[in-house]
Amino acid sequence: MSDKREQRVDDGLDRGRAFQFSVDGETVTAYPGESIAAAMLAAGRAAARRTAKRREPRGYHCGMGVCWDCVMVVDGVTDTRTCRTEAKPGMRVETQHGVGQRT
Amino acid sequence: MIEVDLAILGAGPAGLAAAGEAVAHGLRVAVVDDNPRAGGQYFRQPPAQFRRDGGSWFDKEATRVAELLRVLDHPSITYLPDTVVWDVPAPDTLAVAGGERSGRVRGRALLIAAGAHDRPVPFPGWTLPGVISAGGAQNLLKGNRIVPGRRIVVAGNGPLLFVVAASLVRAGAEVAAVVEAAPINRRLLHAWPSMLAAPKILRQALDYRLSLLRAGVPVRTGMTVVAARGADAVQDAAIAPIALDGSVDRAVSETIACDALVVGFGLTPSVELLRLIGCELGYNRGRGGWLAVRSDRMETSVANVFAAGDGAAIGGVEIALLEGRLVGLEVAARLGRAGNAEQRRAALRDQLDRTDKFRRAIEAIFAGPSHYLGLLTADTVVCRCEEVTHGELQARQAEALDSMIQLKSTTRAGMGRCQGRNCMATLASIVSEASGTPIAGLNYPRTRPPVRPIAIGDLLHEPIPPPDLPADPHLPRRQNAS
Numbered sequence: 008m009s010d011k012r013e014q015r016v017d018d019g020l021d022r023g024r025a026f027q028f029s030v031d032g033e034t035v036t037a038y039p040g041e042s043i044a045a046a047m048l049a050a051g052r053a054a055a056r057r058t059a060k061r062r063e064p065r066g067y068h069c070g071m072g073v074c075w076d077c078v079m080v081v082d083g084v085t086d087t088r089t090c091r092t093e094a095k096p097g098m099r100v101e102t103q104h105g106v107g108q109r110t
Numbered sequence: 111m112i113e114v115d116l117a118i119l120g121a122g123p124a125g126l127a128a129a130g131e132a133v134a135h136g137l138r139v140a141v142v143d144d145n146p147r148a149g150g151q152y153f154r155q156p157p158a159q160f161r162r163d164g165g166s167w168f169d170k171e172a173t174r175v176a177e178l179l180r181v182l183d184h185p186s187i188t189y190l191p192d193t194v195v196w197d198v199p200a201p202d203t204l205a206v207a208g209g210e211r212s213g214r215v216r217g218r219a220l221l222i223a224a225g226a227h228d229r230p231v232p233f234p235g236w237t238l239p240g241v242i243s244a245g246g247a248q249n250l251l252k253g254n255r256i257v258p259g260r261r262i263v264v265a266g267n268g269p270l271l272f273v274v275a276a277s278l279v280r281a282g283a284e285v286a287a288v289v290e291a292a293p294i295n296r297r298l299l300h301a302w303p304s305m306l307a308a309p310k311i312l313r314q315a316l317d318y319r320l321s322l323l324r325a326g327v328p329v330r331t332g333m334t335v336v337a338a339r340g341a342d343a344v345q346d347a348a349i350a351p352i353a354l355d356g357s358v359d360r361a362v363s364e365t366i367a368c369d370a371l372v373v374g375f376g377l378t379p380s381v382e383l384l385r386l387i388g389c390e391l392g393y394n395r396g397r398g399g400w401l402a403v404r405s406d407r408m409e410t411s412v413a414n415v416f417a418a419g420d421g422a423a424i425g426g427v428e429i430a431l432l433e434g435r436l437v438g439l440e441v442a443a444r445l446g447r448a449g450n451a452e453q454r455r456a457a458l459r460d461q462l463d464r465t466d467k468f469r470r471a472i473e474a475i476f477a478g479p480s481h482y483l484g485l486l487t488a489d490t491v492v493c494r495c496e497e498v499t500h501g502e503l504q505a506r507q508a509e510a511l512d513s514m515i516q517l518k519s520t521t522r523a524g525m526g527r528c529q530g531r532n533c534m535a536t537l538a539s540i541v542s543e544a545s546g547t548p549i550a551g552l553n554y555p556r557t558r559p560p561v562r563p564i565a566i567g568d569l570l571h572e573p574i575p576p577p578d579l580p581a582d583p584h585l586p587r588r589q590n591a592s
């Protein structure tokens with residue numbers, strides 16, 4: 008997948024060195040400090056999970072940790088709010104289907 | 111247990127301003143904030159790793175932010191970031207959860223500066239990925255310097271729409287249209303004179319409007335988004351005229367292609383904690399809905415519990431800063447630490463009154479439709495968390511289960527993880543329209559702790575209650591026997 012750089016604002020900004028992580032096995036580019044959800048949106052991926060009842064796709068919505076629609080399975084941990092979680096090199100992020108395992 | 115003079119919930123403009131004022135008068139202060147980084151929504155900053163040259167349009171508040179944040183380094187401040195307040199067991203005590211920081215914070219006075227969130231307005235397709243709240247779009251821009259799509263429609267009601275749209279344009283995104291529900295153009299002429307009361311904000315507003323004009327962004331007024339469509343993400347938005355009585359004319363709808371739809375129907379104060387404490391709440395549509403009833407000292411109906419900023423009543427950042435300072439000053443005065451508080455208070459009040467005049471003008475221009483229930487179809491999801499549709503709610507209403515409390519307990523609407531923030535306002539409109547009872551007169555379901563989802567592990571830090579507590583009817587009999 009190409010790095011859609013144009014969704015990142017460059018105005019007077021040095022983001023440092025790009026790195027990669029994976030979303031459902033596909034490579035997504037991020038810069039240090041970006042949230043998983045932000046890097047995904049910049050790569051043109053809006054969907055984060057599928058709901059339990061209606062199997063509907065959902066994604067980043069409130070951007071402030073309130074709606075829980077951005078939750079994904081991050082390195083095996085379900086119910087991770089990707090709007091509040093920083094992307095890290097080599098991270099494995101997967102679509103969450105239904106409710107997460109409550110531990 | 112952390113014990114201070116002033117315990118503040120929220121490190122946004124109001125909380126930080128209050129903290130600054132309070133430590134200036136020698137008070138000990140604790141600031142608890144849910145976010146990992148201080149600043150709240152308005153002053154949200156990009157991560158430290160981003161190197162900025164400071165010249166960007168997006169850094170125009172950088173100096174003010176730095177000044178405001180400096181207070182957190184003050185030796186009299188205990189700052190707990192990334193920490194959730196999940197209960198207020200007594201009106202002077204916050205129960206906080208955040209791993210190692212979990213426990214209790216007690217203050218001789220309490221300030222709830224919880225901020226606001228987007229007023230939810232459901233319409234077919236509003237749950238599709240790519241449909242993003244105005245606050246969410248702002249956070250993406252401010253916190254990550256990323257725009258949510260390449261061709262964006264911005265729709266809803268209120269001044270924030272124009273701020274978001276202008277910011278997106280400045281960020282280089284294509285804004286396909288701004289869709290504003292209120293007929294703002296006809297009202298602008300009358301409002302001009304009172305807007306001169308706050309020239310700084312007026313200049314900012316003009317800057318936003320000019321950005322849109324220069325980019326040639328069409329601004330459609332008296333219209334609303336009626337549907338978002340797409341398979342796995344939004345692909346287009348349908349818009350149609352809406353009247354001030356809430357009636358929608360779908361017959362003349364048009365479709366705009368987009369890969370992101372930003373919706374913002376105004377903000378609503380996050381009053382959950384005030385509700386939990388038992389502070390008297392009022393209802394004022396123009397200031398966001400349910401809000402704190404306060405004295406001119408920003409004190410709620412519960413003594414020594416203060417509320418300030420957008421979390422008390424929507425007023426914007428300048429008002430939040432002034433209210434925060436007033437609270438800091440008031441608490442210092444009550445503890446006999448403020449010196450000539452009278453003079454300072456008068457100066458702050460004067461600024462507040464002028465800013466409020468501007469706010470009222472803006473409120474009048476953007477006064478929107480009385481409700482958006484015309485956007486609902488039977489299949490529209492109203493409660494996003496529990497996936498409850500408007501049709502399911504209507505079926506319950508037909509069974510005469512028509513109070514907010516009954517609808518909540520029989521459908522699970524409002525019981526999900528957002529804890530009603532994304533649906534209770536809609537439930538209120540539905541019940542109010544059906545029953546003819548104004549929203550202010552509806553019985554609101556009780557708020558119970560935890561008011562935010564927390565990890566069970568955080569409760570391990572809970573103090574063990576001493577055995578001589580007064581009898582609690584919820585506990586097993588053993589406790590009640592004398």
Ligand code: FES
Pocket residue numbers: 066067068069070071072073074075076077078088089090091
């Ligand atoms: S986008 Fe709402 S919680 Fe992450």
